[in-house]
């Protein structure tokens with residue numbers, strides 16, 4: 001089966017065919033480290049992770065780069081306000097960014113180049129554009145002359161009034177960090193950073209450039225202009241962009257107070273993977289409306305999935321001890337698992353339709369539960385488990401991590417988290433955690449000497 005992906009260059013779903021057989025060059029715009037990543041950024045990183053996983057499962061060697069923008073206007077302004085140098089200012093956000101990726105089961109990229117460590121490459125590119133007279137010197141910096149690049153607008157097709165020359169190198173202002181260059185001290189423009197770093201590791205032409213739709217214009221358009229202007233070669237084959245995340249139907253903004261980070265979610269007692277589940281529940285090219293209710297629903301769904309996997313574990317270890325009759329795991333059920341697998345693959349390979357892929361999992365679970373009352377067509381728990389593990393190679397919901405743990409271990413860990421929440425009188429969070437514990441099959445008892453767990457009985 002071949003992956004089809006929506007390419008913003010052609011505005012069509014296209015079969016994915018890499019430039020070089022067997023390997024994929026993949027560049028994703030990373031964070032500007034002046035603040036914590038918000039859930040809109042994280043949604044984009046999750047979809048890029050799914051794309052990378054699909055390519056890897058398809059047998060490609062994926063060279064994925066995610067840059068770290070550590071010099072930019074917002075960083076300079078933030079550092080100034082905090083009275084720090086830019087390194088000290090951005091360091092905690094950089095660290096937090098990697099923690100977020102980890103908590104969301106996002107696989108490590110090949111490289112995470114930092115802009116401040118690639119200034120020579122950026123200077124070289126600016127020099128080339130000056131030599132070719134596609135760029136010119138102005139009072140405050142070096143600018144790209146879009147009238148000298150005939151195919152400007154090929155990606156985003158912006159309105160004529162939005163087509164403007166843009167800065168590629170800003171001359172140093174008093175009190176701002178700067179680097180030396182043949183055309184005067186200054187710092188790179190944001191667009192130039194991505195052009196130079198992607199080409200440094202992936203060459204003049206590579207396969208996939210990903211980001212959020214808000215980067216389509218001017219960021220990605222300008223990257224194309226700089227790169228193709230400098231090399232005369234096609235920069236990127238597929239531009240893949242993830243849609244916006246809204247909060248309660250609105251765009252996230254500081255003034256509305258609806259900019260949330262992964263920390264905010266954890267503070268309310270949610271598992272970060274519940275956010276990953278929520279992101280996967282909508283196709284990456286449709287808008288996702290985040291509400292606390294939708295996150296709650298995602299948490300419940302995730303807990304049910306985990307519970308199902310725990311029960312498969314119990315049943316599969318049981319069957320190996322007891323040697324159940326051979327008709328368990330009969331060929332009818334195996335055949336069914338195969339067809340669920342095929343449907344899952346079809347969904348994912350059709351422009352990463354994770355909504356459908358999750359639906360296939362729920363259909364499988366439903367059919368499994370129904371089959372328990374059937375005499376024939378019984379599923380072998382082990383076979384179902386291995387199918388789910390296969391799906392999770394792409395979804396990354398942490399199914400395999402459950403193998404090492406038991407529901408009671410997870411419940412105990414959650415109980416401690418709940419105790420901490422109660423100590424800080426965060427009762428909303430404590431209640432949410434109690435519900436999660438309950439879904440694992442345990443009832444919390446609060447006593448004067450502390451809390452303990454009892455198995456949920458049918459009377460509860």
Ligand SMILES: [Zn+2]
Nearest residue numbers: 029030194219
């Ligand atoms: Zn970028």
